[in-house]
Amino acid sequence: MNTPPNPTSESAPVLDTLAEVLRTRRNASPDNSYVASLHHKGLNKILEKVGEEATETLLAAKDAEHGSAEQRHAVIAETADLWFHSLVMLSHLELDHQDVLNELARRFGMSGHDEKAARTP
Numbered sequence: 832m833n834t835p836p837n838p839t840s841e842s843a844p845v846l847d848t849l850a851e852v853l854r855t856r857r858n859a860s861p862d863n864s865y866v867a868s869l870h871h872k873g874l875n876k877i878l879e880k881v882g883e884e885a886t887e888t889l890l891a892a893k894d895a896e897h898g899s900a901e902q903r904h905a906v907i908a909e910t911a912d913l914w915f916h917s918l919v920m921l922s923h924l925e926l927d928h929q930d931v932l933n934e935l936a937r938r939f940g941m942s943g944h945d946e947k948a949a950r951t952p
């Protein structure tokens with residue numbers, strides 16, 4: 832079994848820095864900032880973008896399976912858009928991205944099959 836990472840010692844500097852920028856945009860002017868404009872439009876708009884980016888990611892992934900290097904790179908770009916808009920969603924709800932990382936760390940080494948079998952009906 833893999834050794835679970837310690838979420839307090841593991842860090843994701845890119846996510847930390849981006850989350851801090853997103854936090855500062857919650858009260859910024861929508862005229863100067865795309866993120867502020869999303870907050871200004873509200874949760875429904877943010878969720879619409881998350882859904883849109885999720886769809887674009889899966890379409891790109893379908894093309895990439897037997898595709899060119901360019902098509903494979905498109906999956907990276909679309910996934911970045913999806914992660915970015917998911918972070919905006921968390922920020923809008925005042926939820927901490929670190930808690931998502933902690934949840935992934937908590938699951939580390941736990942087989943998905945075992946976890947499902949242990950669920951109470």
Ligand SMILES: N=c1c2ncn([C@@H]3O[C@H](COP(=O)(O)OP(=O)(O)OP(=O)(O)O)[C@@H](O)[C@H]3O)c2ncn1[C@@H]1O[C@H](COP(=O)(O)O)[C@@H](O)[C@H]1O
Pocket residue numbers: 849852856863864865866867911912915
């Ligand atoms: N990582 C990103 C990032 N990824 C994607 N995007 C934007 O997300 C938008 C989504 O692209 P689409 O093509 O789906 O959107 P669209 O069709 O133009 O938009 P809609 O009309 O559909 O809403 C584009 O405007 C991208 O530029 C991002 N915008 C900002 N960031 C980060 O957020 C920081 C703050 O950004 P601002 O708030 O704009 O200063 C930036 O410094 C970056 O670090």
